[in-house]
Amino acid sequence: MLQFELTEEQRQMMDTVSRVRKDVIEPNAKKWLDGTFPYENMEKLGEIGILGMSVPEEYGGMGASVLDTVLVLEEIAKGCYVTAMAVLGEVGTQCRILSHYGSDELKEKYLPRLLEGKCILAICMTEPDCGTDLGNMKTNCMVKNDRVVLNGSKTLISRAEEADLFVIFTRVNNTPGTKGIGCVLVEKGAKGMSADACYHTMGGEYLADVRFENVEVPLEHLALHEGSLSKLLGAFNTQRCLNPAICLGMAESSLEESVRYMRDRDAFNHPIGDFQGMRWKGASMLTEIEAGRSILYRAAATADPFPNPTLAAMAKIYVNEMSIRVCSEGVQIHGGYGFIDDFAVSRNYRGVRYGTLGGGTTETLRNFVGRELVERMDLETGIAGMGLF
Secondary structure: OOOOOOOHHHHHHHHHHHHHHHHHHHHHHHHHHHOOOOHHHHHHHHHOOHHHOOOOHHHOOOOOOHHHHHHHHHHHHOOOHHHHHHHHHHHOHHHHHHHHHOOHHHHHHHHHHHHOOOOOEEEEOOEOOEOOOHHHOOOEEEEEOOEEEEEEEEEEEEOOOOOOEEEEEEEEOOOOOHHHEEEEEEEOOOOOEEEEEEEEOOOOOEEEEEEEEEEEEEHHHEEEOOOOHHHHHHHHHHHHHHHHHHHHHHHHHHHHHHHHHHHHOEEOOEEHHHOHHHHHHHHHHHHHHHHHHHHHHHHHHOOOOOOOHHHHHHHHHHHHHHHHHHHHHHHHHHHHHHHOOOOHHHHHHHHHOOOOOOOOOHHHHHHHHHHHHHHHOEOOOEOOOOOOO
C-alpha cells in the first residue's frame, strides 16, 4: 500500500506554526489590508526559525526541503495572505538564488540577518513591456573591469520599499535573446536605484516600480552571468510549488470557515448545513483541495535541490485554479457576509486571485506541460507516473 505521512519533525514544526497562526497572525489579518508590511508577524516567525528555512545550515538556517517550506506557507496562508506573501519573499526563489549563486561576502552579510526578519528580499523580474517573454527583457548590465553597471526598469515588484537586497533578472553585456539573461544582486540604497510602491493590490499588499540608472555594484554581485537562464528557471521552479502552497492554505481556510458557518447559520429553522445543496458544495470543495494537496506535495518532494519542472507546473496550474473555485464557493456559502472584509472568505477570495498570475501564468505553464507531453512522451511505454506517491 502506498502511504504518505509527515515525519515527527514536520509534525512538530507544523504544530508550532499553527499556534503562531492562531494566536498572532489570524486575529490581526484584516489589519494588513491597507498595504502595511506585517513586520510584527515576521518578527514572531523569525523567533521560531521559519524565516531561515531556505538558509543553509552553515549560515544558521534550517536548510529545509521544498516540501517543508510548502507545509509552512500553507499553514501561514490559512491565517493571512499578506503575511504568507511576505514570508514567501524570505524562503522562496530569491533566497535560494542568493544561497546557491551569491558571493560568499553577500551570503555572510545577509543570510544570518534574514533568519531574524531583519533582511527583506525582493525579486525583480517583470518589466513594463516584458513578463513571460524573458527573451525581450530590456534591463541590462555591463561588466566594466571590476564593476557592473545596471540600467533598466522593473514593475509589479513585491516588498520593494522594505527590501534590503534586490535579486534582479537582467540581460548581461547586451547579449540578445534568452541566452543573455543572468542575475545581479543590488543592495538597498544603491546610487541610481529608486522604488515607488504605487500599486495597491486586491489582496492587500503594494507592488512597486523599480528603476536603475547607472547603478554600479562590485563584480561579485553578478551572481549569474549571461547564459544562466536555465539555472534561474531551475530555482524559479521552487516558486511554482510555494505559490500554490499559499493558494492551498487559503482554500483550506475558506472550507473550514464555510463548515463553521453552515453549522451556525440557520435558515427555515435548520442549520444551512442540513441542506443537500450546502453539503454538496462542501464535498466538492474538500475533494478539490485533497486532489490539489496530492499533486503539490508530490511536486515538492521531487526537489533536488529544485522540483521537477513539469510536475511543479502541473501542480501550480491545478492548485491555482482550484483555489479560485473553492474560495468563490466559500463566499457564496456565506452569502452577503462573504463580501465583507471582516470575513476570512472575502480576504481569501481576493488573495488567491494572485496565484494564476505570479510565478508563471497558467496559460504559459499549460504551453510548457503540453510541449513536454507531445515532444517527450515515450511512444513505447506511454505516460509514466511522475514524482513520488
